[in-house]
Amino acid sequence: MRPQKIQDEELLSALSNVFRTKGYEGASLKELSEATGLQKASLYHRFPNGKKEMAEAVLADMDLWVTKHIFKTLEQEGIPPSVKLKQSLDQISKLYNGGKDNCIFRALSMQEGFDHFHDVITKGFKGWLKSFTALGLSVGQTNQMAEKNAIQTLIDIQGSLMLCKGMQDTNIFINTLKQIEERYN
Template sequence: MRPQKIVDKDLLIALTSVFRAKGYEGASLKELSEATGLKKASLYHRFPNGKQEMAESVFNYMAQWVEENIFSALNDESFSPEVRLKNGLAQIKTLYAGGKEICILRALSMQAGMDLFEQNISIGLTKWINAFTEVGTALQLSSEIAKEKATQTLIEIQGSLILTKGLNDITIFEKSLQNIENRYLKT
């Protein structure tokens, strides 16, 4: 058996970069092939169901990363709620490369991607809200206020990513993360 030219993690990172930049509809097999360094036939060998399976794999890879890094930081009860919040926000900064990368949920929710991934996107967004709600309740907020803050947090993260990209100003994202921390910690 011939060795694989690219390991799975590197393959998923390359595919992620294309889907983040182009969305599901805009990502061509040529671009996906070029990003991975694999010929189209090799991509189809790895992903027999084509572009949809590639996008699903990227979605699952990113969801696992978020679960292991962001949600686990927000929910790690061995730390105080304040530290959990700060650690979670630090991981969010890493996920989005300090505001330079867009959210895969946003990228896959455009055009045909929403039809294909609506349930996964809904589940992903709900998990984000739940994780921030949980840290909010740990900070002694009522369940209702914690959920409102969690929803607003998600809106602010996503909105700041769009503004950061559109205005080419990463300080927007950085300030938004600081605003989120301040809002929870009332500083």
């Protein structure tokens, strides 16, 4: 058996970058192939169901990463809320490359992508809301206020990412993370 030219982590990162910038419809097999350094046949060998399976693998990998680095941190018991929040916001900044990268959910929720990935995207957003609601409760917010703040936090993150792209200014994202921190202190 020949060794793989590209390891799974690198492969998924390269595929993710294409999907984040091009969306599902805009990501061609040629671009996916070029980004990974694999021939189309090799991509199909790894992902027999093609582009849809590639996007599903990217989403599954992203879900594992976000769950480990953000959700579990926000929901962890025995750590001061301010520490959980700071650690999570640092990971959110890492996830979106300081505001330079698009959200994979946004990129895959356009046109045909939404039909394919609606359930995964909805589940992902619910995970964000659940985790930030748990954080709100841990700082003494009522359930209603914690849920309201969780929704606003998600809106702020997603909206700031779009503004960063449109305005070409990552300070918008950085300042948004600071405002989120203030919301929970």
